[in-house]
Amino acid sequence: MAKNDDVKVLGAWPSPFVMRARIALNLKSIDYEFLEETIGSKSQLLLQSNPVHKKVPVLIHGDKPICESLIIVQYIDEVWTSAPSILPSDPYDRAIQRFWAAYVDDKLFASMRQIKSLEGEEKKAMVEQATEGIVLLEEAFEKCSKGKPFFGGDRIGYLDIAFGSILGWLRATEKMGEVKLLDEAKTPRLVKWAGRFCADGAVKDCMPETDKLIELAKVLMAKMKGAPPKQ
Amino acid sequence: MMAEEVKLFRSWSSPFPLRVIWALELKGIPYEVILVDLSNKSSLLLQYNPIHMKVPVLVHNGKSIAESLVILEYVEETWKQTPSLLPEDPYERAMERFWAKFGDDKVLPSLWNVFIKQGKDQEEAMVPAQENLTNLEELLRGKNFFSGERIGFLDLAFGWLANMVSVFEEVMGATVLDNQKLPSLSAWMKNFMDAPIIKESWPPRDKLITKCQALRQAHIEKEAPK
Numbered sequence: 001m002a003k004n005d006d007v008k009v010l011g012a013w014p015s016p017f018v019m020r021a022r023i024a025l026n027l028k029s030i031d032y033e034f035l036e037e038t039i040g041s042k043s044q045l046l047l048q049s050n051p052v053h054k055k056v057p058v059l060i061h062g063d064k065p066i067c068e069s070l071i072i073v074q075y076i077d078e079v080w081t082s083a084p085s086i087l088p089s090d091p092y093d094r095a096i097q098r099f100w101a102a103y104v105d106d107k108l109f110a111s112m113r114q115i116k117s118l119e120g121e122e123k124k125a126m127v128e129q130a131t132e133g134i135v136l137l138e139e140a141f142e143k144c145s146k147g148k149p150f151f152g153g154d155r156i157g158y159l160d161i162a163f164g165s166i167l168g169w170l171r172a173t174e175k176m177g178e179v180k181l182l183d184e185a186k187t188p189r190l191v192k193w194a195g196r197f198c199a200d201g202a203v204k205d206c207m208p209e210t211d212k213l214i215e216l217a218k219v220l221m222a223k224m225k226g227a228p229p230k231q
Numbered sequence: 232m233m234a235e236e237v238k239l240f241r242s243w244s245s246p247f248p249l250r251v252i253w254a255l256e257l258k259g260i261p262y263e264v265i266l267v268d269l270s271n272k273s274s275l276l277l278q279y280n281p282i283h284m285k286v287p288v289l290v291h292n293g294k295s296i297a298e299s300l301v302i303l304e305y306v307e308e309t310w311k312q313t314p315s316l317l318p319e320d321p322y323e324r325a326m327e328r329f330w331a332k333f334g335d336d337k338v339l340p341s342l343w344n345v346f347i348k349q350g351k352d353q354e355e356a357m358v359p360a361q362e363n364l365t366n367l368e369e370l371l372r373g374k375n376f377f378s379g380e381r382i383g384f385l386d387l388a389f390g391w392l393a394n395m396v397s398v399f400e401e402v403m404g405a406t407v408l409d410n411q412k413l414p415s416l417s418a419w420m421k422n423f424m425d426a427p428i429i430k431e432s433w434p435p436r437d438k439l440i441t442k443c444q445a446l447r448q449a450h451i452e453k454e455a456p457k
Contacts, residue, residue, distance in 0.1 A: 052333065052366065064322050071328045078321035091308035095296045102298055103282065136282065 007032040010058040016165035017069035018057040024076040026202035101162035108133040116176045138187040164197040172213040237262040240288040246391035247299040248287035254306045256428045316384040331388035338363045346399045347450035371415040393423040402443045
């Protein structure tokens with residue numbers, strides 16, 4: 001029988017969304033069991049705990065499943081109230097971070113992940129779209145960080161987690177697509193921030209290696225090419 | 232002492248600014264409406280929501296916030312007077328956030344997909360839409376409102392359903408929400424539609440019908456075999 005303070009994360013190593021849950025738990029120094037899904041299949045536990053989306057991550061706290069990575073991060077912040085706080089205390093600062101986190105998911109990550117399977121003009125357009133998005137985040141970084149190392153200030157916060165978690169795939173996309181997304185010339189602050197984020201104690205053990213992501217992407221793309229057309 | 236200045240950018244028809252209006256009205260917060268013509272976006276909207284150029288935008292003492300669900304959380308955190316929109320318990324809060332996101336990411340697009348189609352395409356589109364609505368029925372079972380005993384965050388997030396489902400059904404001449412199969416959801420829609428504050432806020436129905444007819448027509452023509 002699960003104890004009330006039992007914490008499990010259902011996840012997969014390549015997923016930036018799973019990373020978010022793990023980073024948040026690490027920041028709060030919460031011990032958890034990482035239950036890794038086999039890529040390509042979904043466990044009974046996953047299907048039971050996330051019947052609506054059947055996706056990772058799922059945080060299982062005691063007997064309660066919580067789904068959707070950013071909702072999980074907020075849950076973690078609200079349950080374990082000891083420092084550090086993941087979201088800032090000021091409502092306006094919170095709103096700004098929530099806005100940009102939603103932007104990362106709805107716009108930036110969506111355009112970024114398409115790049116590796118595009119060519120020619122389409123690819124160029126998508127790269128431009130992604131780069132413009134990152135430039136906007138550079139401006140957001142200036143405003144949010146107020147001269148400090150992270151969007152969250154002295155320590156990693158909500159927006160750092162939301163954006164930082166996609167850095168693995170960002171780098172993989174740069175290598176596979178032979179493009180530059182995080183550019184010293186255009187977004188110097190973010191280039192430095194990315195280094196700090198990836199080196200952080202709460203992050204480095206769950207950030208997947210770029211080359212492993214590339215390997216996986218190639219395998220998945222090959223599978224898709226061979227698969228019958230989806231309806 | 233500076234008076235609180237609250238401005239809300241809205242269009243006459245978009246359901247998303249209504250969420251914010253409901254929250255402000257429920258909490259008794261005075262605000263000024265700035266009506267935007269989305270077909271002719273003003274420089275003011277560009278200034279306050281340069282990223283998405285959409286409504287709603289809330290401007291509070293000069294600071295602007297965009298994205299309706301983000302704005303709802305801001306309103307809740309800034310004006311702590313009753314009624315509170317979100318529950319206290321973190322798990323209950325996570326549930327309301329989860330289902331609000333489900334509403335925007337799944338329910339709305341699937342209903343829209345039914346609305347802009349006809350014939351066999353529409354029949355196929357009905358399946359995921361009705362599955363999504365069934366999820367909401369199960370969520371409601373036994374409760375008057377999604378948030379419990381009274382209107383809360385999740386009701387405001389789903390509020391558009393109370394009005395738009397009947398508008399869509401009238402325009403397309405088809406039923407997507409079966410009252411018999413989804414009795415709790417139907418009851419909630421009636422309750423929400425007629426609730427104090429909410430009932431005064433709906434856009435003029437005939438104008439909305441006309442607009443939706445034009446939208447549906449445009450989509451059907453676009454898909455027509457050439």
